[in-house]
Amino acid sequence: MAKLYFRYGAMNCGKTTALMQVAYNYEERDQKVLVIKSAVDIKGDKNLVSRLGIERKVDVLLALDEKLEDYKINYSEISCILVDEAQFLTPIQITELWVISKLYDVPVISYGLRTDFQTNSFPGSKRLMELADEMEELVTICRCGKSAKFNGRKVNDEFVSEGDQVAIDETDNVTYESLCGKCYLDKVLVLEK
Amino acid sequence: MAKLYFRYGAMNCGKTTALMQVAYNYEERDQKVLVIKSAVDIKGDKNLVSRLGIERKVDVLLALDEKLEDYKINYSEISCILVDEAQFLTPIQITELWVISKLYDVPVISYGLRTDFQTNSFPGSKRLMELADEMEELVTICRCGKSAKFNGRKVNDEFVSEGDQVAIDETDNVTYESLCGKCYLDKVLVLEK
Amino acid sequence: MAKLYFRYGAMNCGKTTALMQVAYNYEERDQKVLVIKSAVDIKGDKNLVSRLGIERKVDVLLALDEKLEDYKINYSEISCILVDEAQFLTPIQITELWVISKLYDVPVISYGLRTDFQTNSFPGSKRLMELADEMEELVTICRCGKSAKFNGRKVNDEFVSEGDQVAIDETDNVTYESLCGKCYLDKVLVLEK
Amino acid sequence: MAKLYFRYGAMNCGKTTALMQVAYNYEERDQKVLVIKSAVDIKGDKNLVSRLGIERKVDVLLALDEKLEDYKINYSEISCILVDEAQFLTPIQITELWVISKLYDVPVISYGLRTDFQTNSFPGSKRLMELADEMEELVTICRCGKSAKFNGRKVNDEFVSEGDQVAIDETDNVTYESLCGKCYLDKVLVLEK
Numbered sequence: 001m002a003k004l005y006f007r008y009g010a011m012n013c014g015k016t017t018a019l020m021q022v023a024y025n026y027e028e029r030d031q032k033v034l035v036i037k038s039a040v041d042i043k044g045d046k047n048l049v050s051r052l053g054i055e056r057k058v059d060v061l062l063a064l065d066e067k068l069e070d071y072k073i074n075y076s077e078i079s080c081i082l083v084d085e086a087q088f089l090t091p092i093q094i095t096e097l098w099v100i101s102k103l104y105d106v107p108v109i110s111y112g113l114r115t116d117f118q119t120n121s122f123p124g125s126k127r128l129m130e131l132a133d134e135m136e137e138l139v140t141i142c143r144c145g146k147s148a149k150f151n152g153r154k155v156n157d158e159f160v161s162e163g164d165q166v167a168i169d170e171t172d173n174v175t176y177e178s179l180c181g182k183c184y185l186d187k188v189l190v191l192e193k
Numbered sequence: 194m195a196k197l198y199f200r201y202g203a204m205n206c207g208k209t210t211a212l213m214q215v216a217y218n219y220e221e222r223d224q225k226v227l228v229i230k231s232a233v234d235i236k237g238d239k240n241l242v243s244r245l246g247i248e249r250k251v252d253v254l255l256a257l258d259e260k261l262e263d264y265k266i267n268y269s270e271i272s273c274i275l276v277d278e279a280q281f282l283t284p285i286q287i288t289e290l291w292v293i294s295k296l297y298d299v300p301v302i303s304y305g306l307r308t309d310f311q312t313n314s315f316p317g318s319k320r321l322m323e324l325a326d327e328m329e330e331l332v333t334i335c336r337c338g339k340s341a342k343f344n345g346r347k348v349n350d351e352f353v354s355e356g357d358q359v360a361i362d363e364t365d366n367v368t369y370e371s372l373c374g375k376c377y378l379d380k381v382l383v384l385e386k
Numbered sequence: 387m388a389k390l391y392f393r394y395g396a397m398n399c400g401k402t403t404a405l406m407q408v409a410y411n412y413e414e415r416d417q418k419v420l421v422i423k424s425a426v427d428i429k430g431d432k433n434l435v436s437r438l439g440i441e442r443k444v445d446v447l448l449a450l451d452e453k454l455e456d457y458k459i460n461y462s463e464i465s466c467i468l469v470d471e472a473q474f475l476t477p478i479q480i481t482e483l484w485v486i487s488k489l490y491d492v493p494v495i496s497y498g499l500r501t502d503f504q505t506n507s508f509p510g511s512k513r514l515m516e517l518a519d520e521m522e523e524l525v526t527i528c529r530c531g532k533s534a535k536f537n538g539r540k541v542n543d544e545f546v547s548e549g550d551q552v553a554i555d556e557t558d559n560v561t562y563e564s565l566c567g568k569c570y571l572d573k574v575l576v577l578e579k
Numbered sequence: 580m581a582k583l584y585f586r587y588g589a590m591n592c593g594k595t596t597a598l599m600q601v602a603y604n605y606e607e608r609d610q611k612v613l614v615i616k617s618a619v620d621i622k623g624d625k626n627l628v629s630r631l632g633i634e635r636k637v638d639v640l641l642a643l644d645e646k647l648e649d650y651k652i653n654y655s656e657i658s659c660i661l662v663d664e665a666q667f668l669t670p671i672q673i674t675e676l677w678v679i680s681k682l683y684d685v686p687v688i689s690y691g692l693r694t695d696f697q698t699n700s701f702p703g704s705k706r707l708m709e710l711a712d713e714m715e716e717l718v719t720i721c722r723c724g725k726s727a728k729f730n731g732r733k734v735n736d737e738f739v740s741e742g743d744q745v746a747i748d749e750t751d752n753v754t755y756e757s758l759c760g761k762c763y764l765d766k767v768l769v770l771e772k
Contacts, residue, residue: 001339001375012607014600017631021593024631025719028591052596052603052633079724099384102375115323129322130308133342133374135330140604145658146194149326181326182194182295191292205414207407210438214400217438218526221398245403245410245440272531333411338465387725387761485770488761501709515708516694519728519760523714532580535712567712568580568681577678 002107004098006086006128008114009138010148010178011169015111017050018138019082022109031079038088038124039063042168048084062089068096075104086112087122088166094127101133111138116165117153117176119184140178148178152188159188195300197291199279199321201307202331203341203371204362208304210243211331212275215302224272231281231317232256235361241277255282261289268297279305280315281359287320294326304331309358310346310369312377333371341371345381352381388493390484392472392514394500395524396534396564397555401497403436404524405468408495417465424474424510425449428554434470448475454482461490472498473508474552480513487519497524502551503539503562505570526564534564538574545574581686583677585665585707587693588717589727589757590748594690596629597717598661601688610658617667617703618642621747627663641668647675654683665691666701667745673706680712690717695744696732696755698763719757727757731767738767 009015019035026033037048037058048056060071081097083089089097094110101108110132114125121129129135142148152159153167154175167174185191202208212228219226230241230251241249253264274290276282282290287303294301303325307318314322322328335341345352346360347368360367378384395401405421412419423434423444434442446457467483469475475483480496487494496518500511507515515521528534538545539553540561553560571577588594598614605612616627616637627635639650660676662668668676673689680687689711693704700708708714721727731738732746733754746753764770 001373004374012604014597014604017596017600018593021596021631025591025593028630029720029722031720031724051607052600052631054631054633079720098374099378102378103384119323121319121323126314126319126322129319130312130314131374135328137328141608141610141658143608145610147326180194181197181291181324185292185295191296205411207404207411210403210407211400214403214438218398218400221437222527222529224527224531244414245407245438247438247440272527334415334417334465336415338417387759390760484760485764488764489770505709507705507709512700512705512708515705516698516700517760521714521716533712566580567583567677567710571678571681577682 002101002105003133004101004131005107005109005134005136006132007109007111007136007138008125010140011113011151011176012051012178013138013140015138016048016084017052017054019084019111020048020050020054020056022080023056023082026079032077034059034073034078034081036060036062036081036083038085040088040166041085062093064090068093068100075100075106078106081106081108083108083110086110086128087125089124091123091127094124094131098131113151115150117151117163118161119150122165142178142180142183144180144183146180146182148180150179150181150184152177152179152184161188195294195298196326197294197324198300198302198327198329199325200302200304200329200331201318203333204306204344204369205244205371206331206333208331209241209277210245210247212277212304213241213243213247213249215273216249216275219272225270226273226275227252227266227271229253229255229274229276231278233281233359234278255286257283261286261293268293268299271299274299274301276301276303279303279321280318282317284316284320287317287324291324306344308343310344311354312343315358335371335373335376337373337376339373339375341373343372343374343377345370345372345377354381388487388491389519390487390517391493391495391520391522392518393495393497393522393524394511396526397499397537397562398437398564399524399526401524402434402470403438403440405470405497406434406436406440406442408466409442409468412466418463419466419468420445420459420464422446422448422467422469424471426474426552427471448479450476454479454486461486461492464492467492467494469494469496472496472514473511475510477509477513480510480517484517499537501536503537503549504547505536508551528564528566528569530566530569532566532568534566536565536567536570538563538565538570547574581680581684582712583680583710584686584688584713584715585711586688586690586715586717587704589719590692590730590755591630591757592717592719594717595627595663596631596633598663598690599627599629599633599635601659602635602661605658611656612659612661613638613652613657615639615641615660615662617664619667619745620664641672643669647672647679654679654685657685660685660687662687662689665689665707666704668703670702670706673703673710677710692730694729696730696742697740698729701744721757721759721762723759723762725759725761727759729758729760729763731756731758731763740767
């Protein structure tokens with residue numbers, strides 16, 4: 001029985017590179033993958049772009065009001081479904097992916113953020129954490145050298161704790177910094193003992 | 194920096210036994226643990242009871258409207274905080290536990306269900322999946338021999354898909370059966386390709 | 387395809403309790419388990435004894451010169467094979483267990499020490515680390531509060547770094563203390579920067 | 580206390596790409612990494628080369644008769660040590676890396692094969708599995724679609740079960756194919772129930 005995987009991590013931990021490596025491994029064996037990306041993410045449009053400098057075409061750019069069943073995919077031809085920016089998918093789309101993994105026996109490996117800049121899950125990541133057969137963390141590094149697990153948002157280079165859930169990196173003076181729990185409490189929530 | 198752990202699993206996977214083993218390991222070294230249980234769970238009252246036949250006293254039976262700060266605990270004396278039935282804690286209580294782990298450098302190991310009988314997270318497990326430094330699955334076995342990850346609810350021995358989120362095992366003819374994803378789709382949602 | 391698991395941990399981390407919980411979970415569903423223990427371990431003889439106070443009979447007490455095939459086991463009746471003190475099995479016995487998991491599709495969950503008091507693997511644990519489909523660590527606590535991963539041997543209460551690989555706990559004034567890597571370097575190897 | 584990591588996987592699972600992503604993440608934050616590679620591996624010489632098409636310079640090309648202490652490295656300047664082809668390091672070199680992680684508090688992340696074409700560990704991977712604080716598997720895909728964990732060696736395109744432990748890919752008509760346990764038993768050992 002194929003599994004639904006959620007490989008989560010803070011921003012800039014290398015999720016897209018990891019996805020492209022898995023796609024490469026399948027294709028090297030002449031096995032077909034289906035790459036899905038949420039249309040909410042506007043960076044790279046119909047391409048995945050890794051910070052290491054590699055690119056790849058997306059097969060399905062999934063809008064919020066679409067369902068996978070609209071795409072009439074022949075799952076018997078597909079060895080693996082890979083999902084980028086999975087946190088932006090709707091709970092219904094994630095449920096669809098889970099059902100597909102079980103009914104068509106196709107593994108689904110989804111990459112995404114666990115939480116937003118306020119430590120709350122996104123609709124897609126909440127549903128993934130409810131359903132995923134395997135959850136695996138991809139770690140990156142905090143400024144203090146520890147593992148970064150949270151996403152601090154900065155506006156004009158100052159950490160903020162209020163705002164919309166989605167604000168794409170490098171637009172409207174918004175940037176993000178991946179932080180460990182301790183640094184998040186210190187810098188963003190300004191919480192001390 | 195101490196970690197917040199979420200060790201989750203379907204019903205009857207051995208969460209309470211695992212918690213008691215950890216408590217035993219600390220106490221064998223003369224290190225003090227604090228055992229917290231949600232007051233929502235009425236089984237065993239102020240005791241943890243494992244299906245293997247071992248028992249242990251709870252230190253804090255935490256009600257939904259309480260906060261941990263009400264208990265005036267001296268965290269410097271405590272080597273580890275252990276939480277049973279953590280899915281029933283409120284998001285605020287879980288956030289408190291996370292902050293305690295970081296500000297007082299005390300590990301918090303919480304055991305609980307990931308999802309209810311409809312595959313939705315509980316308030317406490319949702320918050321734990323947002324904040325936990327480590328998530329570890331404790332597996333049990335489905336009727337088909339695969340790993341069980343979901344909790345099917347039965348009323349009068351028939352699977353049901355509607356009802357309140359919380360209905361304690363063995364009251365009002367309610368029982369639960371731990372199921373793998375495939376069997377959950379087959380038996381509870383009656384979903385076929 | 388069933389898996390071979392190696393769940394390893396330092397002494398007194400709760401391996402035998404964990405094994406008995408898994409056995410209980412299978413038997414609660416009327417599924418049969420086969421419990422194997424190395425005859426090298428003389429504690430408890432044909433019984434498993436957990437420090438939490440629970441006991442259980444062993445099905446096969448396997449001597450160093452025996453093979454599993456000598457036992458004429460009908461694997462089609464068995465839902466899971468559980469192995470205690472797996473580090474003491476021979477490489478050939480571990481290879482047999484791996485082949486059984488694949489040819490008869492029966493999961494094998496083995497519990498054992500990773501390394502001896504000199505940080506070298508045992509014959510059985512070396513082979514398990516080569517073949518296991520899944521390796522999972524069971525942690526216990528060092529005197530310093532960190533995770534203990536190594537087994538310090540004491541003779542007459544002093545740490546020693548020389549001696550036979552096998553010396554059973556509490557015989558000939560031998561005791562063990564589970565230590566983290568840093569404390570092992572400090573106390574046993576007496577190594578400083 | 581910094582950890583020694585062993586991230587192992589079969590051939591062509593993406594170990595070198597993963598290493599370069601970690602290096603990139605550190606350097607993006609202006610933190611310095613030290614990249615070590617065994618001189619036993621002759622591919623790429625003093626460069627790491629990923630199959631995805633990215634390259635990177637190696638800082639230390641470590642020969643079998645060298646020790647890290649010969650290099651007079653100032654560990655206080657280094658945020659992370661990254662090791663490629665770690666299976667080829669000697670047990671003494673691995674022990675050195677473990678001691679460095681603990682005495683200088685520098686994380687060491689080593690990537691390598693777990694076992695050779697006969698399912699036996701390499702000297703370096705055996706020692707890593709004895710000492711690593713964390714072992715994490717990087718998976719790739721078998722011809723049957725399952726996770727590949729073993730390395731089948733082919734000479735002139737036929738699987739072989741005898742030969743030297745080290746024979747570099749694509750020299751002397753040697754190639755490798757990553758296989759799951761079941762396919763390894765079927766194709767290489769030609770073992771049936």
